[in-house]
Amino acid sequence: MKLNKFGTALTTILLLSGCGGIPTSSDVYFGEVISEDSSTQFVRVIARPPTADMEPEAIVRGFLEACADPSGDYAIARQYLTADSATTWNPAAGIEVYEANSIEVSGQQPSLVVAATKQGAISDLGRFQTADPGAQLSRTFKVSQDASNQWRITDLSDGILLSTGDVDRSFRSFPIYFLNSSLTSLVSDSVIVPVNSSGAATSLVRSLLDGPTPYLGPVATTAFPVGTALTYGSVPVVNGIAQVDLSQEILGADELTRRALSAQLVWTLSALPNVSGVRITVSGQPLALTDIGVTQTVSDWQEISPLLDSTFNVLNVIRADKIYSVVSDVSTEKLIAPANLIGAIANRDSSQIAAITNDLKTLLVTNVVTGEFEVAAQGEVLSRPTWDQDGNIYVADFGQGVLEVTKDGTTRAIPVDVSNLGTTDQVKQVVVAQDGVRVAVVLSDGIQDVIAVGALFRTDTETRIVGLHRIERNISQVRDIAWSSPNSLAAIAADGSGGEMLFDTSLLDGKTKLSSTPPGTQALAIDGSGIIYISVVDGSKQLLYRQTFGSWSELTTGVGGFFTR
Structure with a gap:
């Protein structure tokens, strides 16, 4: 009999985790496929060195343009600096990203100030952070004339400034994968890497070995033993096979740990379009794994897939106090609640459904076999509930906080750390990711809303939402x-420029795809293949629509669409 990839001891845990395989019911999977070969297809920026008798402003602008060319450790950019500054300047300290058409250079020598609208920042570990609305950046550059009477920059801050266009040309965004604490699910992180001669595969593995981003640090782990490194410093890709040779620290790892780190490597490198498989060696010798071939692919590690669960493909809708399943356009009554409902969601094995009453004041839970609803919690303005992998329910009560209903029925308020956001806004909605570790929230002051992502930190005695950004x-x-x-969040939202639209935002680089929606759109649902559905109230009609190639197709009547197995 074929052994479970992570050993028989974890078989039960894996089955309960709700992790699915690669979607097969759709040719398009949103947010996961990288459409370019980031190792080879890019527009290289060739910087221009300073010319004779350039004025101070031209020197500063020339330096900023040259920062888009990292070749030779920013050799051209350093030519705009004095000898001392060229030696001490550290471009690897981080990147501030600005809108290209917003940059202004003001002042006169010896001090010039560069100001622009800030789009975001890329840390020294390659993590992108979106800037707050209206954020500005400002940098001072001091200049002086050298012995040849040529202006050069004598004093500047470490790090570099890049326009959004420079980032698009010179960097690529990718997911990298870590693990939850029980090693039962991959947890997606993201990294932005420079496109250069070292190759994207090498950059991704190096980022993986560096560990998760700070906000995931308390809840995500890596299977790589401390000190693990690339033996030869690079990851060549030959005929579609990424060849990863790791240092001997791996030899001390047990079978479970080797399987876990293999899954991390394979899922991370498989995001590259030029990688079809991964071959892992330790100082030149193949990494031995029971029942796994020399060349590994994502099909070897489906048990801990980070993708949406493709078995969640049965549409359910709410009609007053009844829940119906809709299969092949045929509606079948499934459950009857004690009150009219507005939204519902199934747990990871579809054995239970949590629902919110139409007045937004009561959270109900039912077992789909018995069909009996019980009151789990009450509040003033409850959001649609969300489940984690362990069977706990979370719901926002606007103005009151976030409630957790544990699988044993205990209800408690959980702290939400918003310190990174610098706000006291209240949580309006909370949604746990498929991995059970990350969480998305909507914060609001009653007028302005903010979407943020953080981590769900749980112990035997407490639960907290941390690291929101x-x-x-x-x-x-x-x-x-x-x-x-x-790696993406969909939202029915408005940006102040018009009516509500569908925003689909990548967590890899902050870019957003916009789609129009029918008037009266109220709620979202995503099936296991990543297809987006919306609930629409049109006068007295309540309708469900499905997105197909950018347009919306009417499916059935009802509200609060959700999916089960």
Whole structure:
């Protein structure tokens, strides 16, 4: 009999985790496929060195343009600096990203000030952070004339400034994968890497070995033993096979740990379009794994897939106090609640459903076999509930906080750390990701809304939401959010420029795809293949629509669409 990839001891845990395989019911998976070969297809920026008798402002602008060319450790950019500054300047300290058409250079020698609209920042570890709306950046550059009477920059801050266009040309965004604490699910992180001769595969593995981003640090782990490194410093890709040779620290790892780190490597490198498989060696010798071939692919590690669960493909809708399943356009009554409902969601094995009453004051839970609803919690303005992998329910009560209903029925308020956001806004909605570790929230002061992502930190005695950070800077009002992939969030929202639209925002680089929606759109649902559905109230009609190639197709009547197995 074929052994479970992570050993028989974890078989039960894996089955309960709700992790699915690669979607097969759709040719398109939103947010996961990288459309370019980032190792080879890019527009290289060739910087121009300073010319004779350039004025101070031209020197500063020339330096900023040259920062888009990292070749030779920013050799051209350093020519705009004095000898001492060229030696001490550290471009690897981080990147501030600005809108290209907003930059201004003011002042006169010896001090010039560069100001621009800030789009975001890329840390020294390659993590992108979206800037707050209206954020500005300002840098001072001091200049002087050298012995040849040529202006050069004598004093500047470490790090570099890049326009959004420079980042698009010179960097690529990718997911990298870590693990939850029980090693039962991959947890998606992201990294932005420079496109250069070292190759994207090498950059991704180096980032993986560096560990997760700070906000995931308390809840995500890596299987790589401390000190693990690339034996030869690079990851060549030959005929579609990424060849990863690791240092001997791996030899001390047990079978479970080797399987876990293999899954991390394979899922991370498989995001590259030029990688079809991964071959892992330790100092030149193949990494031995039971029942796994020399060349590994994502099909070897489906048990801990980070993707949406493709078995969640049965549409359910709410009609007053009844829940119906809809299969092949045929509606079948499934459950009858004690009150009219507005939204519902199934747990990870579809054995239970949590629902919110139409007045937004009561959270109900039912076992789908018995059909008996019980009151789990009550509040003033409850959001649609969300489940984690362990069977706990979370719901926001606007103005009151976030409630957790544990699987044993205990209800408690959980702290939400918003210190990174610098706000006292209240949580309007909370949605746990497929991995059970990350969480998306909508924060609001009653007028302005913010979408942020953080981590769900749980112990035997407490639960907290930590590490919240903004993922989008234009949205001003949010009606509903849902995870559209491991690396993207969909929102029915408005940005102040018009009516509500569908925003699908990548967590890799903060970029957003916009789609129009029918008037009266109220709620989102995402099936296991990443296809987006919306609930629409049109006068007295309540309708469900499905997105197909950018347009919306009417499916059935009802509200609060959700999916089960």
